[in-house]
Amino acid sequence: MSDSENTLSAQSGGAQPREQWSSRLAFILAATGSAVGLGNIWKFPYITGENGGGAFVLIYLLCIATIGIPIMMAEIMLGRRGRQDPISTMKHLARESGHSRSWGLLGWMGVIAGFLILSYYSVIAGWALSYVPRMASGIFTGLDADGVNTVFSDLVGSAESLLAWHTIFMIMTMTVVARGVRGGLEKAVTYLMPLLFILLVILVFYAMESGHFEQGLSYLFTPDFSKISTKGVLTAMGHAFFTLSLGMGAIMVYGSYLPEKTSIATASIAVAVMDTIVALLAGMIIFPIVFANALEPAAGPGLIFKTLPLAFGQMPYGDLFGTLFFVLLVFAAWTSSISLIEPAVTWGMKTFKYSRIKMSVISGLLVWFAGLFTIFSFNLASDFTISTSITTHYGEFVILKDATAFDFLDYLTSNIMLPLGGLMIAIFAGWLMKKEYSKQELALSPFWYGTWSFLGRFIAPVMGIIVFMNAMGIIAFFESILGIKLDAFFRSLF
Numbered sequence: 001m002s003d004s005e006n007t008l009s010a011q012s013g014g015a016q017p018r019e020q021w022s023s024r025l026a027f028i029l030a031a032t033g034s035a036v037g038l039g040n041i042w043k044f045p046y047i048t049g050e051n052g053g054g055a056f057v058l059i060y061l062l063c064i065a066t067i068g069i070p071i072m073m074a075e076i077m078l079g080r081r082g083r084q085d086p087i088s089t090m091k092h093l094a095r096e097s098g099h100s101r102s103w104g105l106l107g108w109m110g111v112i113a114g115f116l117i118l119s120y121y122s123v124i125a126g127w128a129l130s131y132v133p134r135m136a137s138g139i140f141t142g143l144d145a146d147g148v149n150t151v152f153s154d155l156v157g158s159a160e161s162l163l164a165w166h167t168i169f170m171i172m173t174m175t176v177v178a179r180g181v182r183g184g185l186e187k188a189v190t191y192l193m194p195l196l197f198i199l200l201v202i203l204v205f206y207a208m209e210s211g212h213f214e215q216g217l218s219y220l221f222t223p224d225f226s227k228i229s230t231k232g233v234l235t236a237m238g239h240a241f242f243t244l245s246l247g248m249g250a251i252m253v254y255g256s257y258l259p260e261k262t263s264i265a266t267a268s269i270a271v272a273v274m275d276t277i278v279a280l281l282a283g284m285i286i287f288p289i290v291f292a293n294a295l296e297p298a299a300g301p302g303l304i305f306k307t308l309p310l311a312f313g314q315m316p317y318g319d320l321f322g323t324l325f326f327v328l329l330v331f332a333a334w335t336s337s338i339s340l341i342e343p344a345v346t347w348g349m350k351t352f353k354y355s356r357i358k359m360s361v362i363s364g365l366l367v368w369f370a371g372l373f374t375i376f377s378f379n380l381a382s383d384f385t386i387s388t389s390i391t392t393h394y395g396e397f398v399i400l401k402d403a404t405a406f407d408f409l410d411y412l413t414s415n416i417m418l419p420l421g422g423l424m425i426a427i428f429a430g431w432l433m434k435k436e437y438s439k440q441e442l443a444l445s446p447f448w449y450g451t452w453s454f455l456g457r458f459i460a461p462v463m464g465i466i467v468f469m470n471a472m473g474i475i476a477f478f479e480s481i482l483g484i485k486l487d488a489f490f491r492s493l494f
């Protein structure tokens with residue numbers, strides 16, 4: 001098979017037939033490239049640590065199965081049927097089923113969410129990038145936990161360093177986007193995803209040697225519901241959207257290149273399973289190291305940067321493995337960040353008739369600029385925090401407490417925009433799109449179509465609404481009026 005056959009080629013907007021992924025595998029790899037990223041290796045472990053472990057993981061897995069997979073199927077389906085950028089696709093599909101073109105707003109929200117996520121995603125990817133030369137130089141060899149901590153705090157404390165690495169990562173991302181998401185990317189994904197996987201497995205073996213493997217496993221897999229809070233449940237739901245790249249049009253754009261015959265259900269399940277395996281492997285590596293070195297599981301966003309170098313510093317050939325690990329992490333982040341900006345670029349090309357290169361430069365510069373907020377939130381402006389709460393005569397309900405710009409962006413996108421986008425996608429696909437269309441696109445047996453339809457029409461929207469309402473402080477408000485505590489309710493369920 002030639003290269004051009006084996007990759008995605010056309011990036012055309014409009015209604016003319018577009019070229020397609022040559023195989024199901026090409027799509028699965030690209031979608032996995034989008035899904036597997038910092039969300040799995042950086043975010044999943046630290047939010048698991050902040051939310052007490054096993055119970056959080058269990059809820060997260062349930063969310064992937066019951067809302068993640070059905071919404072992913074819905075999003076791919078809409079993309080394939082619309083075959084355009086998310087905004088035009090939503091307008092077109094709404095019209096096709098006799099609904100308002102305002103559904104284009106959903107595409108809009110996705111474009112903005114992708115933009116905001118990339119602005120901080122790139123800064124964190126910059127951290128990973130900066131650890132490549134650090135690892136290679138061997139500075140972690142034999143370093144103790146305090147030493148490793150200092151390396152991390154020196155990095156995030158320096159606005160100049162963060163700016164430099166963020167700039168390099170944005171240039172990397174926009175270079176691929178400007179050249180079109182073809183050839184190079186899929187080839188890279190074909191080799192690097194399996195390599196990342198193998199390396200993670202090697203590291204799990206290392207974690208087994210740490211002497212605290214069982215403790216790590218039991219932390220991850222033994223649910224202790226006394227540790228879970230409403231916040232934990234909602235973080236788990238929000239993360240299901242983030243980690244599967246749902247609710248903002250990335251998967252919709254990738255779906256728009258999917259050939260007619262490919263089974264959307266099989267592809268979605270494959271992507272979700274791989275994404276979940278990577279996250280769980282990351283957890284199985286990190287927590288044994290955390291316990292072996294008496295570190296704090298709830299260390300927050302710095303968790304992997306404080307734990308992994310410590311382990312690499314003590315293992316044979318640690319510099320080599322460590323360098324390789326951060327290189328692969330950067331690649332995983334790279335393939336995700338490309339999909340974060342792709343909806344905006346395809347939309348801009350069509351709307352302003354700009355070339356792909358011009359649109360990439362413009363959007364790259366805007367995201368780069370927006371990234372400054374996140375950068376400064378770790379150093380110069382770390383005292384600049386936002387707290388929001390609603391005060392009624394029942395008391396004060398805190399929504400955000402001392403949130404920095406980074407916390408705020410993460411909250412706004414993961415807890416509000418992606419769940420809201422996913423919710424609307426589920427409502428559109430489950431309730432508004434004509435059934436004959438969804439039946440034709442999904443081509444499932446009546447039983448599986450019924451299951452998808454139930455999850456997509458009822459469960460996903462209800463969960464989406466709960467996450468959204470909670471994030472907006474509405475749930476706390478009702479809790480107080482009704483005199484109930486949802487924390488207690490969730491615990492009583494198990």
Ligand code: PHE
Nearest residue numbers: 035037038039040242243245
């Ligand atoms: N899924 C990616 C990750 O886990 C992040 C992402 C979110 C990518 C939304 C695209 C869209 O790192």
